[in-house]
Amino acid sequence: xxxxxxxATAAAASLAAPQLYMxxxxxxxxxGAGCPGIDTADAALVLGARVWEDGRPSRFLRERVEVGAAxxxxxLVPTLLLSGAGANREGLDETKAMFETALALGVPExxxxxxxxxxxxxxxxxxxxxxxxxxxIVCSQEFHLPRALWLAERAGLEAQxxxxxxxxxxxxxxxxGRELAASWKAVLVESxxxxxxxx
Numbered sequence: 001x002x003x004x005x006x007x008a009t010a011a012a013a014s015l016a017a018p019q020l021y022m023x024x025x026x027x028x029x030x031x032g033a034g035c036p037g038i039d040t041a042d043a044a045l046v047l048g049a050r051v052w053e054d055g056r057p058s059r060f061l062r063e064r065v066e067v068g069a070a071x072x073x074x075x076l077v078p079t080l081l082l083s084g085a086g087a088n089r090e091g092l093d094e095t096k097a098m099f100e101t102a103l104a105l106g107v108p109e110x111x112x113x114x115x116x117x118x119x120x121x122x123x124x125x126x127x128x129x130x131x132x133x134x135x136x137i138v139c140s141q142e143f144h145l146p147r148a149l150w151l152a153e154r155a156g157l158e159a160q161x162x163x164x165x166x167x168x169x170x171x172x173x174x175x176x177g178r179e180l181a182a183s184w185k186a187v188l189v190e191s192x193x194x195x196x197x198x199x
Contacts, residue, residue, distance in 0.1 A: 048084020086116025
């Protein structure tokens with residue numbers, strides 16, 4: 001029984017290792033929306049998420065845009081870089097939904113920049129760096145930010161993260177679980193052990 005418990009503990013630690021490393025690496029750079037200690041940056045990098053068939057943003061996506069809009073209105077960023085899939089697996093445009101949501105939240109069109117080639121977090125941060133940004137505030141849910149900030153650092157960006165208020169819901173719990181595998185994938189891709197197709 002002890003051997004089984006020890007093996008299970010070791011397996012769990014191995015599975016969580018990349019996520020724990022990323023959390024330790026980015027500790028102090030993650031903030032809740034409206035919390036003190038957020039520094040100004042070149043842009044808020046708002047990461048894409050699911051869009052419903054009628055074009056409405058999912059809860060996660062709307063929350064991300066709301067965080068970015070709040071950063072703009074508070075004067076912490078002059079620009080929102082809305083990065084997501086211009087045509088996701090369902091053929092829907094995440095950046096269009098983000099753009100329309102930001103406008104509805106009072107962000108002027110002149111402060112919005114679209115990156116429809118942000119098909120995943122790695123591409124979003126790399127695209128931000130390629131566009132000339134040196135510092136960003138990444139807007140996403142708390143479970144996503146350790147990996148996003150780690151990837152942003154790898155892309156040469158000075159990055160902070162801001163997340164909406166934490167809520168205890170099934171989709172949030174799923175997000176934390178999903179990050180275990182996503183963090184492993186990020187490490188393998190960045191190390192060159194796993195190849196990904198480049199556009």
